[in-house]
Amino acid sequence: MPFREINSKMIEATVAPGQTLFSQRGAMLAYRGEVSFTPNIQGGQGGFASMIGRRVTGEATPLMTVEGSGTVLFGHGGHHIQVINLAGDTLYVEADRLLAFDGSLQQGTMFMGSQGGVMGMVRGQVTGQGLFTTTLKGHGAVAVMAHGGVIELPITPGRDIHVDPQAYVAHHGEVRNKLSTAVGWRDMVGRGSGEAFQLELSGSGAVYVQASEEKL
Numbered sequence: 589m590p591f592r593e594i595n596s597k598m599i600e601a602t603v604a605p606g607q608t609l610f611s612q613r614g615a616m617l618a619y620r621g622e623v624s625f626t627p628n629i630q631g632g633q634g635g636f637a638s639m640i641g642r643r644v645t646g647e648a649t650p651l652m653t654v655e656g657s658g659t660v661l662f663g664h665g666g667h668h669i670q671v672i673n674l675a676g677d678t679l680y681v682e683a684d685r686l687l688a689f690d691g692s693l694q695q696g697t698m699f700m701g702s703q704g705g706v707m708g709m710v711r712g713q714v715t716g717q718g719l720f721t722t723t724l725k726g727h728g729a730v731a732v733m734a735h736g737g738v739i740e741l742p743i744t745p746g747r748d749i750h751v752d753p754q755a756y757v758a759h760h761g762e763v764r765n766k767l768s769t770a771v772g773w774r775d776m777v778g779r780g781s782g783e784a785f786q787l788e789l790s791g792s793g794a795v796y797v798q799a800s801e802e803k804l
Contacts, residue, residue: 591662591671591688591729598663599671599731601688605657608691612664613650615687621658628653649683653691662688667733667804670740670796674760677793678725681732681758684804690728698723732758736799743793750786754801761793 592600628651734757768788
């Protein structure tokens with residue numbers, strides 16, 4: 589289900605019979621046609637077991653199911669919106685950054701320690717994002733929210749990218765990520781650059797970086 593960018597803070601989704609999309613609850617701004625908005629108590633896909641899993645991992649967010657025939661304008665809190673189209677790969681993103689996503693995508697959660705080991709878990713604590721993150725896999729579109737606009741940086745083998753953990757929004761592809769440190773004596777005495785921790789992403793894919801170090 590494609591999303592059309594109206595401006596940096598609004599998107600339009602075309603809703604067709606037999607298709608479903610999920611959106612952040614309360615994110616509908618306007619719509620045309622015969623469209624229904626139903627609170628989704630499961631928080632997305634996967635049924636009751638997946639709902640429990642998302643709540644246990646802290647990756648549950650209030651969503652609604654959008655169905656029918658028409659077009660819907662979405663936006664939330666004046667946040668900037670980035671549309672990401674997946675072509676069979678996996679997007680890693682915090683649940684609270686999801687504005688809307690295609691119902692055909694397979695939704696799950698991932699333990700941060702599975703990428704980067706102990707530093708993967710430390711990463712969750714440093715970024716304030718916890719120990720788990722949401723995954724969306726398949727063919728379809730995802731709209732994510734960010735502060736101050738987003739830039740997409742490609743990741744290619746042999747050309748790793750280092751990102752400020754607070755500016756990180758999401759990434760997709762065959763990418764490994766871990767927390768790297770550059771703590772020296774200057775940081776210990778409070779004279780460091782303030783950039784002691786970075787996310788190191790390697791492999792093949794892309795990372796999305798917002799123009800702010802502020803969380804949603």
